[in-house]
Amino acid sequence: MGLHKTAPPLSGRMGALWCLSGIAQSAVLEFGCMGHMAYGRTFLHRMGSFGGKLYSTHIGETDIAMGDTGRLSGAVEWLSETQDIKTIFLLPSSVPEVIGTDLKAIAQELSPQFPDTRLIPLTAGGFDMSGHKGVELTLLELCRTFPKEMPKTEQPSFHIIGSCADMFRFHADAAEAARLVSGALGMKHLSTMTSGTSISQLETLGAAHLNIVLRREGEAAAKYLKERFGTPYLTARPYGIQGTLDWLEHAAALCGRQADKAFIIQEKEHALEQIAPMQSVLSRFLRVHKEENRLILAGHADAVPGIAEYGKECFGFTQADCYCDCPEMADGDMAYLDDDAKERIKNDPKGFLMGSGELLRMANRDQSLQIATPDHVWRHAYEPPLVGFRGAVNLAAVWTNEMMRLH
DSSP: OOOOSSSOOOBHHHHHHHHHTTEETOEEEEESOHHHHHHHHHHHHHTTOOSSEEEEOOOOHHHHHHTOOHHHHHHHHHHHHHSOOOEEEEEEOHHHHHHTOOHHHHHHHHGGGOTTSEEEEOOOOSTTSBHHHHHHHHHHHHHHHSOOOOOOOSSOEEEEEEEOTTSTTHHHHHHHHHHHHHHHHOOEEEEEEETBEEHHHHTTGGGOSEEEEOSGGGHHHHHHHHHHHOOOEEEOOOOHHHHHHHHHHHHHHHHTOOOOHHHHHHHHHHHHHHHHHHHHHHHHHHHHOGGGOOEEEEEOTTTHHHHHHHHHHHHOOOOEEEEESOGGGOBTTBEEOOHHHHHHHHTOOSSEEEEEHHHHHHTTOOGGGEEESOOOSOOOTTSOOSSHHHHHHHHHHHHHHHHHHHO
16 A cells, blocks of 8 residues: 555445445444544544444454454354344454455354344455445445345335445435435435435335436446346436436436426526526626636546536536546546645646545635545535535535635
8 A cells, every 4th residue: 555645545445334334224343453443433423424333343463363253253243142233244454354364254154153143244345445446346235135026116216326425415415316306206215325224225125116326336236236126227416407407307218207397397497596696797707717717626536527517518617627536437538636636736726626625625725615525524414415406506606605715
């Protein structure tokens, strides 16, 4: 693992933990030192992720030297018999991964002792896997493990896939997506995987008529559910007015539903009514102050392009410099946000910068421009979204307020 001036790229273990921390009726048991999970619990709660219970076995020098996994067995027994937790995810820390502790074999060995408890080993604990890959593999594993064979719900329904604690304002964005699909298509929201779900809700994954995938890491899980249950899925994040209209149109076509035009028109007009005065002022500012007429966006690869398109389409931004936080997702239109890129951005005073809390602090910019993690403050589930019609209004206000700070 290399040295980094700023927050290092997150590991597969953290990706798994982001997914699992929001699942009620379950526990995550880490085979590792106490400090790992104590820090992780505080960090996840600060980001607004609740639901699953988080535990650590502690691990000592003797355990490492002798390959002793007795602490793990004892912790499983305690959780199963005294805490009445019947689904336990086993998560390694870096040291057991390096020395080759086989969690799958341990889970198979322990399962006959606890027949009423599901032990699910996850192996995304090493340095060789990115956080985004950890999210992808964990979402896929959940879809392979929990869904039961059951008929589709009587009322058309949907799940949201890919809302995890590493995405900025994940609760708010998922809530806005669910509100729009329910209102426009008359569908019942079954669960949000994984920031608003439980083990019993995961068992109903096959009963939905549509899956809404909010990030590309959830696409493998959605493909699996389509192959097994025939459920269509839409992979996209709706940004801006036109982007949200297109997103709803695609969702309706996939599940064969007739969209409620009255609902959509009302939502669109209400959003435009609020955006119009800000649009007029900000567009004029960008025409006059050409040196400020650019967006610098750094965040998840599925979030950045949509925000850039909305800024260009509705407010007249003529340039958008886009950076993603995962090297595997970088392409010709989007560079990877490494330490060198952060330094260049920090020393560039012109334009509207939106990124993580860390990047904004480095560049001495206002924290209201945040669109990504790492974060430095406590978050909650009721903040305004960035997606959908309400997200379009929120982004308009953020940019307009930044214009006022600039001049």
